[in-house]
Amino acid sequence: MQNFAEAFTLAFDLMLSADDDLLEIIGLSLRVSLMAMAISTLIGLPIGAVIGMSRFRGRGATIILLNALMGLPPVVVGLCVYLMLSRAGPMGWMGLLYTPTAMIIAQSILITPIIAALSRQVIEDLHNEYAEQFRSLCVPPGSAIAALLWDARYGLLTVALAGFGRAVAEVGAVIIVGGNIEHLTRVMTTAIALETSKGDLALALALGIVLLSIALLVNAAVMGLRMTATRFSYA
């Protein structure tokens, strides 16, 4: 219990003091996770949209696979990315191992299935609502996908947020491909893991509280936007 009290005090002190090291870690965490979310959204949304509004042989199996991929073990993804990017790997020549880019790649692989699977559900629900009208209006598939993505934008924002949440809280993959190098690849989660292993539980908890606060703030902002849209009936 002493650790918890100490951790809260330390967390507030850290946040109020705007410690340079802490800000650097927070900045890198946000940069890596937001980039991973953006990349995964660009890849996952069209996949989700196409599966959500198409009927093809093997669609059920594709959805099961996509849903299963949401539970990809981060350490396995980290290991695969490590093998790809290591000097002996097929992409070793790029020299990306132990860089933030490697962490972005690993996180993107982890959260793309989450964004694709959840957006598939959101878009399929809206497509079921619009399908008859679109058929009557002879809406071409490209226009239909664009219309569905636009009209489901507030729901899809929540989907993107779920991806961000997974990315920012992830430790297994980024510690393997990033290496937790100070001032280069150290992010919130890897810093927490390091402080825990060093026995500085109060600092580890404090960092955890800061991470939780960031997640809460981002969630609150998106939910506020969603509720405003719902109130005006655009969602």
Next chain:
Amino acid sequence: MLERAQILDRPALAAGAREEPSALLPCEVRGLCFKAGDKQLIGNIDLTLVAGQVTIILGPNGSGKTLLVRLLHGMIEPSSGEISWGGMPLDEATRKRQAMVFQSPVLLRRSVAANIEFVLNLHDGSKLQTVEEILHMAGLDDKASQPARLLSGGERQRLAMARALATRPDILFLDEPTASLDPASTLAIENIVSLACDRGTKIIFITHDIGQARRLGDEVIFMHHGHILEQSPAKRFFDSPSSTQAQDYLAGRIVL
């Protein structure tokens, strides 16, 4: 009793001159059947629809009215039989010159104006009419920037009608568009129907409202158990229906 000419009480709406009948008419239907599994829902229908008339489709629930309209609009494929519009097959080019309004309007999660813009952009309809003209026709001028899903039931249906008419379709299918509306909203929809008809759009209108059928209809198709029992001019149908089922239906008796 109100006649169609009396329904249209807004001079602005009546200003549009009657246009030439559509090249999509007549519509010829031969041996049309639709089966769901082993069950035949539409049975061997032969039908001719000509230009310049409001065709009312009457019949009890489950008689196949909606199914027939969906087949005519190409929303579902028939099990057998042929449908041609002005001698042309029911392909996408033909379907683009048709529009349909459903009983429960499906509106995009956008503003009222954006719902119209979507259709205009889709079929390059902005050359024909502006959003403002279309909203004025539907009496929704002051609602342009409102979210469509916050409109009242009557306004939603008027928007659906306006959206359907945005590209000046040759054929307009209406599937009980006034089923859940009050008399004032029903009258507003009938105004728009009359305007569309006067502009040369062929109207095919499903309704259970006998009064509405009398007000709007030029001819009536009466359906029962997936078959057309009667197709006759409205006056003749209402004065002396030939089938006992139609007589019972008009008399308010239960038709089995």
